[in-house]
Amino acid sequence: MSLEALVAILAMAAVTFAIRAGGFLLASRLPSTGFVASWMKHLPGAVLAALVAPAILAGGMAEAIAAAATAVIYIVSRNLFAAMAGGVLAVYLARLALGG
Numbered sequence: 001m002s003l004e005a006l007v008a009i010l011a012m013a014a015v016t017f018a019i020r021a022g023g024f025l026l027a028s029r030l031p032s033t034g035f036v037a038s039w040m041k042h043l044p045g046a047v048l049a050a051l052v053a054p055a056i057l058a059g060g061m062a063e064a065i066a067a068a069a070t071a072v073i074y075i076v077s078r079n080l081f082a083a084m085a086g087g088v089l090a091v092y093l094a095r096l097a098l099g100g
Helices: 002-027 035-058 061-077 080-100
Strands: none
Touching: 035 061, 061 080
16 A cells, blocks of 8 residues: 555544544534524434435336335334335335336
Protein backbone atom coordinates (compact mmCIF):
# COMPACT_ATOMS: atom_id res chain seq x y z
CA MET A 1 0.00 0.00 0.00
CA SER A 2 1.36 3.39 -0.92
CA LEU A 3 1.91 6.17 1.59
CA GLU A 4 -0.66 8.37 -0.20
CA ALA A 5 -3.34 5.69 0.10
CA LEU A 6 -2.60 5.20 3.79
CA VAL A 7 -2.76 8.94 4.44
CA ALA A 8 -6.05 9.18 2.52
CA ILE A 9 -7.58 6.31 4.51
CA LEU A 10 -6.46 7.79 7.83
CA ALA A 11 -7.73 11.24 6.86
CA MET A 12 -11.13 9.84 5.88
CA ALA A 13 -11.30 7.93 9.18
CA ALA A 14 -10.47 11.11 11.11
CA VAL A 15 -13.13 13.12 9.26
CA THR A 16 -15.72 10.38 9.84
CA PHE A 17 -14.91 10.28 13.54
CA ALA A 18 -15.05 14.09 13.77
CA ILE A 19 -18.48 14.18 12.10
CA ARG A 20 -19.86 11.52 14.43
CA ALA A 21 -18.34 13.11 17.54
CA GLY A 22 -19.63 16.52 16.45
CA GLY A 23 -23.15 15.15 16.05
CA PHE A 24 -22.96 13.53 19.47
CA LEU A 25 -21.82 16.79 21.07
CA LEU A 26 -24.40 18.84 19.17
CA ALA A 27 -27.28 16.54 20.16
CA SER A 28 -27.15 17.66 23.78
CA ARG A 29 -27.66 21.27 22.69
CA LEU A 30 -30.81 20.64 20.63
CA PRO A 31 -34.16 21.55 22.17
CA SER A 32 -36.28 18.72 23.51
CA THR A 33 -39.61 20.57 23.26
CA GLY A 34 -41.22 23.02 20.89
CA PHE A 35 -41.33 23.45 17.15
CA VAL A 36 -37.70 22.54 16.43
CA ALA A 37 -37.95 19.33 18.48
CA SER A 38 -41.12 18.36 16.62
CA TRP A 39 -39.49 19.16 13.29
CA MET A 40 -36.42 17.07 14.14
CA LYS A 41 -38.64 14.17 15.19
CA HIS A 42 -40.31 14.06 11.76
CA LEU A 43 -37.19 14.73 9.71
CA PRO A 44 -36.04 11.10 9.21
CA GLY A 45 -39.42 10.09 7.77
CA ALA A 46 -39.43 13.08 5.44
CA VAL A 47 -35.93 12.28 4.20
CA LEU A 48 -36.88 8.65 3.63
CA ALA A 49 -40.00 9.69 1.72
CA ALA A 50 -37.94 12.08 -0.40
CA LEU A 51 -35.57 9.25 -1.29
CA VAL A 52 -38.20 6.58 -1.91
CA ALA A 53 -40.94 8.57 -3.68
CA PRO A 54 -38.98 9.30 -6.90
CA ALA A 55 -38.03 5.62 -7.20
CA ILE A 56 -41.66 4.59 -6.84
CA LEU A 57 -42.88 7.21 -9.32
CA ALA A 58 -40.15 6.40 -11.85
CA GLY A 59 -40.68 2.67 -11.43
CA GLY A 60 -43.38 0.60 -12.92
CA MET A 61 -46.29 -1.38 -11.62
CA ALA A 62 -44.03 -3.82 -9.72
CA GLU A 63 -42.53 -1.01 -7.67
CA ALA A 64 -45.95 0.45 -6.90
CA ILE A 65 -47.23 -2.95 -5.77
CA ALA A 66 -44.15 -3.46 -3.61
CA ALA A 67 -44.50 -0.01 -2.05
CA ALA A 68 -48.13 -0.68 -1.19
CA ALA A 69 -47.29 -4.11 0.22
CA THR A 70 -44.48 -2.63 2.32
CA ALA A 71 -46.80 0.02 3.74
CA VAL A 72 -49.51 -2.53 4.57
CA ILE A 73 -47.02 -4.89 6.24
CA TYR A 74 -45.61 -2.07 8.36
CA ILE A 75 -49.06 -0.78 9.36
CA VAL A 76 -50.15 -4.28 10.39
CA SER A 77 -46.95 -5.46 12.09
CA ARG A 78 -45.22 -2.21 13.17
CA ASN A 79 -42.00 -4.11 12.39
CA LEU A 80 -39.58 -2.31 10.09
CA PHE A 81 -37.57 -5.43 9.28
CA ALA A 82 -40.69 -7.38 8.34
CA ALA A 83 -41.85 -4.48 6.14
CA MET A 84 -38.49 -4.28 4.35
CA ALA A 85 -38.31 -8.04 3.83
CA GLY A 86 -41.91 -8.11 2.62
CA GLY A 87 -41.23 -5.22 0.24
CA VAL A 88 -38.22 -6.95 -1.28
CA LEU A 89 -40.21 -10.16 -1.67
CA ALA A 90 -43.16 -8.25 -3.12
CA VAL A 91 -41.07 -6.49 -5.78
CA TYR A 92 -39.41 -9.79 -6.69
CA LEU A 93 -42.74 -11.60 -7.03
CA ALA A 94 -44.38 -8.67 -8.85
CA ARG A 95 -41.54 -8.53 -11.36
CA LEU A 96 -41.82 -12.28 -11.91
CA ALA A 97 -45.58 -12.06 -12.38
CA LEU A 98 -45.49 -8.99 -14.61
CA GLY A 99 -42.51 -10.16 -16.64
CA GLY A 100 -40.38 -7.13 -15.81
